[in-house]
Amino acid sequence: MASSRKLAKARNAIIGMFVVIAAVIGGIFAFASTGGTWSPKLALDLSGGTQLILAPKVSGDNSGEVNEEQLAQAVDIIRQRVDGSGVAEAEVTTQSGKNVVVSVPGTLDSQTRDLIQASAEMSFRSVLVAGNGAPVAEDQRTAEDKLPQPTGEPQDGSDMNWVTADIFREYEAKDCAAVANEDTEAQDPSKPVVACSTDGAEKYILGPVEMNGTDIKDASYSQVQSSQGVSTGQWGVNLELTDTARQKFQDVTSRLVGIGAQNPQDARSRFAIMLDGKVLSAPTSQAVITDGKSQITGNFTEETAKSLSEQLKYGALPISFDIQSEQQISATLGQDQLKWGLIAGAIGLTLVFIYSLFQYRLVGLINIISIMVAASFSLTLIILLGNMMNYRLSLAGVAGLIVSIGLMADSFIVYFERIRDEIRNGRTIAAAIDHGWDRAQRTILASKAVNLLAAVVLYLASVGNVRGFAFTLGLTAISDLIVTYLLIHPMMVLFGHTKYFANGGRFSGMDPEALGAAPLYRGAGRVRTPEENDGMGAAERRRALRLAQEEEEKAAEVNNG
Incomplete structure (x- = not known):
């Protein structure tokens, strides 16, 4: 009964392995049907x-x-x-x-x-005047004697004394639909400016800069949520300010909230967030913000919100570029180098297969099958990641895949050598598989953890093509671990319950006699003594006997001489 449960569990694990592979292939198919590709995307050194x-x-x-x-x-x-x-x-x-x-x-x-x-020059200014982005008709513009005139020095960013007759004329004449790019160099941070929204629908007179991009600690994007925590379906950009900017932002929002409390329709209760001279958003301050965390909302799609958050997160360039x-x-290494790299991988793979059959006999087929499945699984993952994240395979990545061939064989070797040790100790083959797995999986987990840690450290500490090597190394370590648990061990259990392997067939690789096993019970009430189990296989024992005979012959020659 217990044997039947083990076999059923092993079969289910193998089915699970191929379900995982099928799910990855299904993902590739989904992307391919919408313009994706069935082949790995190649990096600069291979495709140009x-x-x-x-x-x-x-x-x-x-x-x-x-x-x-x-x-x-x-x-x-x-x-x-x-x-x-x-x-x-x-x-x-x-x-x-x-x-x-x-x-x-x-x-x-x-x-x-x-x-x-892009320079991503971000600034925060208080709104003084806001209106439609279209220019005011000339016959409807404010008369000269009614243009605003400052009555004193401005006291803060929301003071209307910033609005002069000249700035108001510029505001009325501004046509936001005709403005492609703002001249950010002409915008003095210490003086008011006239600016347009990014969509050209609204224009503003803004006070001097009160905060800038260096006050941003982090930026991300997410869907906007209501006060009840329900998603509104709109996208927004989340800003987290630095510790030094929090008090400054708190003072600004306190002032704006006070203005809004007196007149909710007053444009001066709004705070404009500018990027490269244009207003991304000019939200009304609804509350005093004390923790330095705010959200930019507007007519964002997921793509535009992501793009803006990246620009703000990575800061402004210290210099501008043309x-x-x-x-x-063209490819710096080209298809020829890729061809020879794949040939080298094929040669290495063939040598591993030959060694597996030579050293482990028929059970070495499990190693061969597992390597082929792990390689196919890794390749499908690379194709899927290419479609999902635009990951591209470089020659360094190919090298990582080739190196991983040996690492993939390592798990099988550790596992099977533990099984052999158990057989030498006199266990039946089925019991040796169970106990060998219990001993081997700890070693395998430790080994793959070290491989994965090395790959992560190498990826984080490097740039360029070296990252490609580290990425594929880590990816194949994860693939190998999945294959070990869902394929290698279940196949070993199934092999161990077939008649030929359970009886330790001559070419099975698990022949107790060839491994030098000594049974625990020797018959006639006798049990195995430690001296009877020297831990050597048949080949090792023959070699030890031959060396002992040679020593005896040398000693005899000395005595006769």
Whole structure:
């Protein structure tokens, strides 16, 4: 009865393995039916891509040259932006200490190009006046004698004394539909400005900058929730401010809430959040914010909310850039190197198969099958991740897959050697499989944990192609662990309950006589003594006997001499 349960459990585990593989293939099919691919996406070194050369642009009163520290910081920020946008295996380097070279696999889309070049200069200003984005007709504009005139020095960012006659004329004449890009250099942070919303539907007179992008600690995106915790279906960008900015933000929101309490329709109760000279959102402050956490809402889609959160999270470039050149580049290593890499992997795989059959006889087939299944599983995962996350396989990643062949065989070897030890100790083959598994799985888990930890550390501590190696190394470690539990052990249980393997067939790899097993009960009331179990296999015992005979012959020759 217990044997039947073990067999049923083993069969269910194997079925579970192939259900997992089928689920991954189903995911690939779902993506492929909507424009995805059935093959792994290749990185820059294998498929070529697009190369941008960015020239630094010194703006404003800064007439000095860009220093190495600024350029290095720009490289780090651009690399984070490119990685954050889902472009895998991109390369960001400096050229001659002056330019930044960005190379990405495949064709560069306009969104990623804008993300690379954007400065993400963010600022927070109080709203003084708000209205429709269209220009006011000339015959309806405010008369000269009725234009606002300051009566004193402004006391805070919401003071109407910031609004002069000139700024109000500019506001009335502003046509937000005609404005493509704002000249951010002309926007003095210490003075009021006229600005448009990103969709051009609204325009504003804004007070001086009260906070800026450096006050942002973190940014993310999520669906907006109501006060009852129910999702509204809209997307928003969540901002967390630095500790030093919290008090400043609390003071601002306290002022705005006070203005709104006196007149809820007053535009001055709103706080504009600007990006590169345009107003992303100008929400009304509903409460005093004391914890430094707020949310930007507006006409966001999931894609635009994600893009904005990435721009804000990764900060503003210390310098601005112009795209000096953009060109398609060929693969730096190409298909020839990939071909030879795959040939090397095939040779290694063949040698492992031959060794498995030579050393472990027919039971070595389990190792061969498990390696093939693990390799197929890893490949399907890479294809799925390519469709889901735009992961691209580089030559370093291929090297990680090839190295993992030996690591995949390691789990089987540890397990089967434990089974052999149990057989040598006199256990039946079925019992040896059970006890061997109990002993082996701890070692296997420890081994894979070390492999996975090494891969994670290598991935976090490196950039570029080395990350591809670390990623595939970690991925195959997880795949191997799944295959070990859902395929190797269940197959060993099924093999151990067949007549040939249960009886320790000559070529089964589990022949007790070949392994030098000594049974616990020797018959006639005798049991095995420690001296009768030397722990050596038949081949080892023959070798020890031969060495002993040679020693005896040498000793006899000395005595006769």
